[in-house]
Amino acid sequence: MKKFGVAAFGESGQYDLASNKLGSQNNELNEQLSIFQVKLVEFARQHNKELRDVPRFRAKFMRMCSAIGIDPLSIFDKNSHLFHIDDFYYQICVKIIEICRNTKDVNGGVISLEELHVNYFKNMNIEMEDIEKAIIMLGPLDGGFELFTIRQKKFLRSVPNELTDDQTKILEICSIMGYASITLLRANLNWKRVRSQSVLDGMVASGLIWVDSQSLEGEVLYWDPSWIINLS
Amino acid sequence: MSAGFIYWHPVEIAGSGQPILRENERDIYVEQSVGLYHGKTKILNKQKGRLYLTSQRIIYVDELAPKKESVCIENDDIMNVEYSSKFLKRSAKIILFFKELSQNEAPIEEKGKQVHTTQWNCPICGVENRIYSTLDSNGLNMPPCGSCGVEVDRDMVQNSIKTVVEDLEETPKENICPVCTFINHPQIRNCEICGARLKQSRRTSKVKDSRVRILLEEKTPSGEESFAQLSFRKTDGALFYETLVKQLQEISRKESKHLFNQNVLSVNGVPTDPVIDPDLVLSNNDINLIGITALEKNKEQQLLKNNIVMSNALSDLNKLMALAEDIEKMYQGNRKSKSNESILLVDREKYLNKNVFLEEIARELYGFVDSELRGDSGIIVTLVDLFALYNKSVRIGTGLISPEEMREACEKFEKLGLNDLKLIKINGRVLCLAFQDSFDHIRTKVLQLATMRPGVDILQITTELNVYEKNNWSMGVISEVLQYCVAEGNLVMDEQISGTNYYFNSYWKV
Amino acid sequence: MTLETPQIYKFPPLYTPQTNKLIRKQQLQTWESIILQTCAQLSKWCINKNGKIYDQSTGELLISIFENPEIQRACSLEFQQEIWAYMLQNETALQLKESEDSNMIAIFWESLDSWSSTILEWCETSGKLNQVITIYEICESDENTNCKFYGMPSSFCLLVLHRLVDRNRATLLKDQGKIVGVKIV
Amino acid sequence: MTLETPQIYKFPPLYTPQTNKLIRKQQLQTWESIILQTCAQLSKWCINKNGKIYDQSTGELLISIFENPEIQRACSLEFQQEIWAYMLQNETALQLKESEDSNMIAIFWESLDSWSSTILEWCETSGKLNQVITIYEICESDENTNCKFYGMPSSFCLLVLHRLVDRNRATLLKDQGKIVGVKIV
Structure with a gap:
């Protein structure tokens, strides 16, 4: 997958398509290596103190x-990090930037915080406030990373240009059923066709929503992609 | 003239542009469009050519001027090899660390003026083998035989062992080839007639080979360079790396059997446990294992070995640390090692006050941006992207830095005299790090593109800037520059549902 | 066997060609990785252009990649063409020329280089170097059932062998134009 | 009849409201001149808000100003409203109030003053001064087919006459609130 910007470096999922394996690996060898990985993680946890003291x-x-x-995030939680407590947060900062850049072409730079937590950070027992603390830490970098809430749901925007009110309203509608359409907008906000069409078109142009022309009712639906976290 | 240059040697190129291989030199793999770096700096007009890996050398054949610009590096001179995968716009690189000269010479001097050669013939294939040094007396089996690769045990061969002591009275000036007794020029490393390795080759001459032309891009303030880099522009170079690692292991195994680490007790402070023989860990897929011995090494044996290593590794911390590289090798099979060795360990604890630490970080940052991100027309990178990039690629293993520290470090460039890199704010909102004239450069580039190809969009601009010219502009930065041009009135927008096209503003004067 | 597909596979607009250029490019990349992943999981080297993959033995339909009954969405034919064109251009797939499987497409979920080195390495370990071996022997002979390339269709195997010829590590033996065997050095 | 439009009419960004304030102002001026020019060429005094102009007799669509099929570009409705607002404010156009042509807009490709002087001058030459004449007589009577104001819609003509009243060169005669005639002095 050819990507631009920071998105080019990414997580190599369990299928590292690009790396060509010279040795003929079969599942026993794979299994053995993964068991060792688990044991290594436990070992690292027990010897945490020793590991932390000797820089080499x-x-x-x-x-x-x-x-x-x-x-590394998966091995150490808050109180057992190798360097010192803040490193744990810097690690999260880097990971957040990476995910935002990776998914920018899919969600136009707006990502839902709940999904980010549930899909990625939860199984490393990293809590929501850790994520938010990391995001606040990104402040001084002036990268245009900003948190905003829609109907008590938190979102993270990683592109400098702000959402207009109309766009926020449409994302609000999308948060109910996952999509918005002209009839829905008329029903909930009684917008005229002209207005909803132009706002929807604007959002499509800036990559904030995807178009779906195969809906059963035959009307074009506009889906909100901000829940998509990992692509592989 | 830094000592590093003596490792580059000339290569004769046939009319067809193919390198002329030596007598028993076997070519293993070829890679396309590769560029050479000496240390951190690019070597001028050696940026696009084919790279041949042979059993003895790595040969670079330049595309534009094969006869003039082709060079090669002897495999023996390489100490170890590092791989750093493709990263953002930076192409994948293999870093070759050369052996220091002193290390080369020591073994010869120590043995005084004589050279011992032992000959024996292999009971299986009857080939008469010869090695240049004494046999380790208590070793159980003999070194692998040259043709069938079988390591026979000593007593089977006892009667046919002959050790011949030759002393080197004749002045080192002469360079007699051991195989065909042709007297070569002292500087030549391989006999011109039969291509065999010459004893002299051990004593790499100090002086740089005059026939090689190495011009660096510009002298960056880095000291003695004793490493070179191969940058893979088209492919990701992983296959080349794996074959090269195999090749170097092959060489080191042949050598290490006789010269180094003979019955030594501990390696850099960690006792070598007789149970773990480094060979054990290597995965069995050596491509150039010759002869019938390759047959026995199969999966079961590999599994057995790994088990031994794993159980030992987790017995205590010291063992784990000693086996870190071996464990990495175990995983080498299915996963490229992503980490690249940061040469200088800027570790937070090492510095007493924060200021000194930040200055060190600033230098490291400058080096990183200069070597990894700078393209032909400089670079602008948003601080956020740089923060992730820098932490992920350079700071691994030495503790990350905070966004706060990143910004303070960037503000120190001025003070440190690295003032061609500075912080700028585009459109008053996005903070970026940019080389001196990069912003004007890209602005004019974008305006030119919009005039040449009216209705160009951000995708086309990014491809044009990054692909056709060697640059690393991120889409985020380019869209900021576009917004700047629109705000200042030079560009006008044509907004479509498929995105925004840009035109040069030729109608409405501003 | 349960097939893992990425989250985005259940996202209805994925089946509609997106008008936004940037998103369209990302959409094509996502489809490419879905196809590569699915073929890798089912270890299928060639699949039909319509994206339907059948089980070799039972003939039962395993998956039709371009259709997702769960959310009643499917890619239109032109969009399927566009995805294949993208993959051909990216060299992660190749249209097989032979007449009878003209609508079969070879999928490189591992690069030809890596397949050629795997076969090369198999030759060395099983001592088949410098001997003439037939394609059948490589792909279907029962001694290498546990090899990764077991069951590889001959057309795909040919591509791999051609790659070895480029690396001048193999020569192909032709008999009236038809390739019968290969000698790997 | 081939309508000339300025070069810029084929310039796609013309149809997108520009964010740069200075350019936006000049863009509106450009649209204003396009509309005035087109109406002058087709000698249309009032056109529909949507910019579509039909041939009086055949009813066939002559041009839809805000859409350019040649480069598939069109102004959004908001942008059209903005252009009209600009012209109203510039007094180069006027929203006609009467109920049924509420979406008709009078276009002054010549200023009301110049029209009023043309009609005044016509009255003097054709000796119609100090007589009561009906609007119909001015605009549609066959004797002044070749006058510039022939075919002027009555609503537009009224505006011109009001201008004459302001210059107290005419008095309007009303019958139960509806204007029937005018006496020009």
Whole structure:
């Protein structure tokens, strides 16, 4: 997958399509390696203190983790991080930027925080306030990363241009059923066709919503893609 | 003239543009459109050519001027190899670390003026083998035989072992080829007639080979360079890397059997446990294992070996650390190692006050942006992207830096005299790091594009800027520049449902 | 066997060609990775242009990639053409020329290079170097049932062998124009 | 009859409201001149708000100003409203109030003053001064077919006459609130 910007570096999922495996791997070998990975994680947790004190070990261990493909975040939670507490948050900052850039062409730079938490961070027991704290930390970089809420649902915008009120209203409608349409807009906001059409077209042009012309009622639906976190 | 240059050697190129291989040199793999770096700087007019990996050398054949610009590096000179995968716009690179000169010379001097050669013939295929040094007396089996690759145990061969001691009275000036006794020029590394390795080759001459032309892009303020980089523009170079690693292992195994680490007790402070023989860990897929011995090494054996390593690794921390590389190799099979060695460990604890630490980070940042992101027309990168990129690729293993520290470090460039890189704010809202004239450069580029191809969109502009010219502009930065041009009135927009097209504003004067 | 597909496979607009150029490009990339992933999971080297994959033995339909009955959405024919054109251009797929399977497409969920090195390595380990071997022997002989390339269709195998010829590690033996065997060095 | 439109009419960004204020102003001026020019060429005094102009006799669509099929571009409705607002404010157009042509707009490709002086001058030459004449007589009587104001819709003619009243060169005669004639002095 050819990507631009920071999106080019990404998580190599379990199918690393690009890497061509020279050795003929079959499942026993794979299994053995993954069991070892799990044991390595437990081992790292027990020896956390020792690892933290010797910089040389720490550097080597982290490099081994990234070579094996273990995301350091998954090993250490808040109180057992190798460097010091803030590193844990910097790690989250980097991960958030990475995911936002990866999915920018899909959701136009607006991503739902709940989905980000549930789909990615939850299984590393990283809580919602950790994510929000990391986002606030990104402030000084002036990257145009901003949190906003629609009907108590939190969203993260990673592109500088702001959403207009009309666009926010449409995202509000989308948050109910996942999509919006001209009839829905007339029913809920009693917008005339002209107005909804032009706002919807504007959102499509800036990549905030996707067009679906195969709906059963025959009307064009506009779906909100902000829940899509990982593409592979 | 930094010592690093002596590792580049000339190559004879046939009319067809193919390199002329030496006598028993076997070519293994060819890669397209590769560029050469000496240390961190690009080597001028050696940026696009074919790279041949052979059993003895890595040969670079330049596309434009094969005869003049082709060079090669001897495999023996390479100490170890690092792979760094494709990253943003930076193409995949293989970093070759050269052996320091001193290390090369030591073994010869130590042995005084004589050279011992032992010959024995292999009971299986009857070939008469010869090695240039004494046998390790208590070793159980002999080194693998040259033709059938079988490691026979000592007593089977006892009677046919002959050790011949030759002393090197004749002045080192002469360079007699051990195979065909042709007297070569002292500087030559391989005998001109039969291509065999010459003893002299060990003593790499200090002086740079005059026939090689190395012009660096410009002298960056970096010290003695003892590494080179191969940058893969088209493919991701993983296959080339894996074959090269195999090849180097092959060489090191042949050598290490006799010269280094003989019955030594501990390696850099960690006791080598007799149970774990480094060979054990290597996966069995050596391409150039010759002869029948390759037959026995199969999956079961590999599984057995891994088990031994794994159980040992987790016994205590020291063991784990000692086996870190081996464990990485175990995974080498199915996953490229993404981390690249950061040469200088800027570790937070090392610095007493924050200021010094930040200055060090600023230098490291400058080096990173200069070597990895700078394209032909400079670079502008948003601070947010740079934060993720820098932490992910350079800071791995040495502790990340905070967004706060990143910004403070960037504000220190001025003070450190690195003032061709500075913070700028585009459209008053997005903070970026940019080289001196990059912003005007890209602005004029974008305006030119809009005049040449009216109705151009951001996708076309990014491809034009990044693909046809070697740059790394991110889509985010380009869209900011476009908004700037629209705000200042040079560009006008044609908004379509498929996105925005841009035209040069030739009608309405501003 | 349950097939994993990415989240976005259940996203209805994925089946409608998007008007926004940037999103359209991302959509094509997403379809490419879905196809590559599915073929890799089912280890299918060639599939029909219409995206329908049948089980070799039972002939039962495993999946029709371009249709998602769960959300009643399907890609139109032109959109399918566009996806295939994108993959051909990206060299992650190749239209098979032979007459009878003209609508079969070879899918490179692993690059030809890596397949050629796997076969090369198999030759070395099983000592088949410098001998003439037939394609049948490589793909269907029962001794290498547990090899990764077991069951590879001959047309695909030919592509891999041609790659080996380019790396001048193999020569193809033709008999009245038809390829009968290969000698790998 | 081939209608000349300025070069810029084929310039796609013309149909997108530009964000730069200075350019936006000039863009509106450009639209204003296009509308005036087109109405002058077709000598249309009042046109529909949607910019579509039909041939009086055949009813066939002559041009839809805000849409350019040649480059498939069209102004959005808001932008059309903005252009009309600009022209109303510039007094180069006037919203006709009467109920049934509420979406008709009078276009002054010549100013009301110039029209009123033309009619005044016509009255003097044709000796109609100090007589009561009906609007019909001015606009549709066959003797002044070749006058510039022939075929002027009555609503437009009224505006011109009001201008004459302001210049107290005419008095309007009303019958139960409806204007029947005018006496020009």
